[in-house]
Amino acid sequence: MTGFTLLLLGCAKDPHTGKNLPAAKAEVATLHPNNNTFTIDSSYFSNETKEIKSYYKNKNYNTLWANESDRKTLLLCIAAAKQDGLQPNDYNYDALAAFEKNKRLSAKESMAYDLLLTQSFYKLALHLFKGKTEATGVYEDWALQQKKLDINPLLEEALNNHTVDKIMDRCRPPHKVYESLRKSLVYLNSLPDDSNLEKIVIEESVKENDSLPQVALIKKRLTYWKDLEGSDSITCVYDTKAIEAVKKFQKRHGFYPDGVVGKKTAEALNISLEERKKQVIVNLERWRWFTHDFGQSAVIINIPDYTLALINNNDTIATHKVVVGKPDRPTPVLDSKMNYLVINPTWTVPPTILKKDLTPKAKADLNYFAENNMRIFDKENNEVLPEEWNPKLADTYRYVQNPGNSNALGNIKFNYYNRFSVYLHDTNHREMFSRPQRALSSGCIRVQNPLELAEKILSKEDSEWNTDKLNEMIAEGETEKIYLKNTNNVHQLYWTAWMDKNGLQFRSDIYNLDKVLYQKLRN
Template sequence: MASLSLLGSSALAYETVMVNGVEATRILIAPPRTELATSIRDGLRAAMAEAAPGSREQADADRLYYFYGARHFEPLWLTKTDDGIAFSDAAEEIVALFREAHLEGLEPSDYLTEGLDLATADTPDAFAALEAEFSAAILRYANDAYSGRLDPRTVSDFVDVAPKSVDEAELFAAVAEASDPAAVLMGYHPTHPEFVALRELLADHYAGEIEDLPKIGDGKLIKIGMTDLRVPMLRERMDVPLAPGGDPAIYDEALAAAVEAFQAEMGLNPDGVVGPATVAAINGAGGASRADIVANMERWRWMPEDLGAFNVFVNIPEFRLDVNRDGQSVWGTRVIVGTAENQTPLFSDNIRHVVTNPYWNVPSSILRAEIFPQVARNPNYIASQNMELLYQGNAIDPWMVDWSRASPSMFRVRQKPGTSNALGQVKFLFPNSHDVYLHDTNAPYLFERSMRALSHGCVRVQDPFGFAEALLEFEPDITVASLETTLGGSERWFNMDRHVPVHLAYFTLRVGDDGTVRSFADLYGHNERVIEMLGLDAER
């Protein structure tokens, strides 16, 4: 009942009654005043009765019933005129907003349904149904604007983002009392600068200022002297004319030089080799397709409303980590993320601990698929990898195990601190069910690759101590110097006073402050899946 007080109406009356000897409060709904109001009441009662118990539909029907009850069931979106029943001025403004929903990355037909056709309503019951459908459309729009049209968890098991929810009572109270209810609904869209930039890019598309160019397809690496059917399209995108007598399908030095300059501009390895990262960047450089823009806008709706004034942001397709303060990156570096088979999950949490000389506790999936078969064949494998085999919490000798009768679930394996440790010298923890974190690596040469989906799911940081310095800016008792004094010894934990929000995100499009659009490969297929689920395939 507390949520109902948000309606701010004195039309609701209460009385205290005894139920099985216990005092309870009963809401007294004010009676309808008009025939239309009576029809609205009866229609809402029917909706409450028809909804499945405990369902979201029942909760929505309940809230609508009490909302309209506070108004004596009088309509909010319909008004009586000399010519009959018409939409109110507020409703007309909202209808105009629905018509332009495509400019927000939404679908107008999701809100302008057949149930909102005023011309077909000619009885009190029909008008009541239209009134209820209008309120339901407002609720759909607000939810879609605020949290997206998809439940993120249905896109992939690696997307661990619960959908946000709109407070319906707050919503209807606000639109009922606002002089500009359309502006209230617009306020449910994200305000993240990159969402706004994508929305402006989408508007440019609809205005015809950006052309959806054919995408360059994926394929093998293209190096100087190689022949590839994609070369003519590359030449066109890079605006490099074919030399007289040249073969249009051969990747020549002039084209490679143009690609190298483009790579440098986009923050890629400027090696002139055309691989997946370069292809993705070229495909997005012209502004990307409408479908790509809308899919990325959808994922911005999944992000927390407040990312934190000071936060860590990892964009998986970009292979990049940024430390942000007040919306601006103050430090950044390259990262390595999970392979397509061992994906880095999407979620937000808080970094709470820094650990030097870390043990690597081998995840059960890796133990089962990789470690166990090796050690069963050769028990010395554990020692050769500087690892320990643990049984019931105690280290045991692998040679003492009858591996023909053992199973991975009986053991844990951890790699001891040292130069061979997969986590390097330091890791940054944000406890989570996926057992992933940010860490150093003992294979720094891998950061020179453009395509860096190489890990088992954790995020490897190219400059971990530079990251530590940026991360610990507000820590009074932890510094890089204090971390470095512990290196080479046993595992040491440092608990942070200030927990820092960390976001493992997935954006295949980024728009810079100067309007430059950068595009990244869809490593895990999340972008294509969102496009498919939203029915945007026809726009590709």
């Protein structure tokens, strides 16, 4: 490839100050895109990051982006960041495109261009790898593993092998859900404007054979989202095809698929295309926060979906319904490792439940302690009789519920280290698993069929473990800890959108976390 001459245009800006670069009309540099470079004055890096300074120093402060293909590939990668819910101009797209378009730049402008390319590479790689924002800067009760990325070796590989695009792909989360979210955003961007669709307002639930004006609006929404075939006539009769379409829509949104359009289903139907795009964008960011490696064996909980998946070698070997924290007592997001199981656990009442539940109920009726098989201990660990309990000192006591069928933790508890003192456990309220919306606990996670989960975890420790053996231990009534030797990671996560074989999936933002994150992303 032939070289081209770079002459000053007088319009470039210094990447540090944002001010126009000084004119130097006599200054001319020749750049051969394939192999020729020139040296940048080391003082030009005084305000740069340690990593960028180090990289250029190791290259004797020579320019890095002489290869035209590398530059254009980076521009394409920045443009493609839209599919990740990111904004190309956060990575200087317009400025870089203007530089690339001009074939007559001064040496100073060429230096500015080279450094801006490097800065943009670093920023995009970092954001794809760990997110534009930090979880702890958005949510107080998120405790995820800190992700670190050494970008210099990636830049070296990208420039040496001319694989900028492949390096950016490697920075993205490798998870199927993340890729499905990227596809979701592409799909949503392909849909027509929906602003002409009227909102559905219902006073009473719409049921089979109802003939109402709202039914036509429901059908139009279902047709827009392709749950109802577009060839079907839009009438005001709630017929069989419409009911089946509503069931499909309800399944995609985590509702019980009864085919009845109540207020919850109507609210979901009314959510606009723009709001759904925002929902996908914030979930893309969350997945960039999540660890790239869940571990060989892991328990993964999706809080808004009320589900737990047991993962082994990246394959899902079991799924369980779960109950999670109420909106005013949310289950925290965290990464941890399971360290032991407890058969016939006791339950020590945590501060929130003590304040909001136990104290007012015990004040009203001291039989509360006997009815709940609960013992009271003072600071010196002396047992206090219920009739001696002083409600004014309620928060100075320790309250322990004995093992048994009425125990809040049920027959088994799965423990893992975390600063929130939450864990997985059985429950004495198993009827809750029949509900579609299960944000009902005080923060800990209740799991359905916990002995099946325990058997799969324990069988990796010793093949002799099975549900019969666990049931025998439960029947004995003794509290017993089973410590784990093998690593079982625990990931309590939060995502409200994805795409699978059944199409776009959305879940209710039960803790109202989406809006605040979207605002952070667009600031």
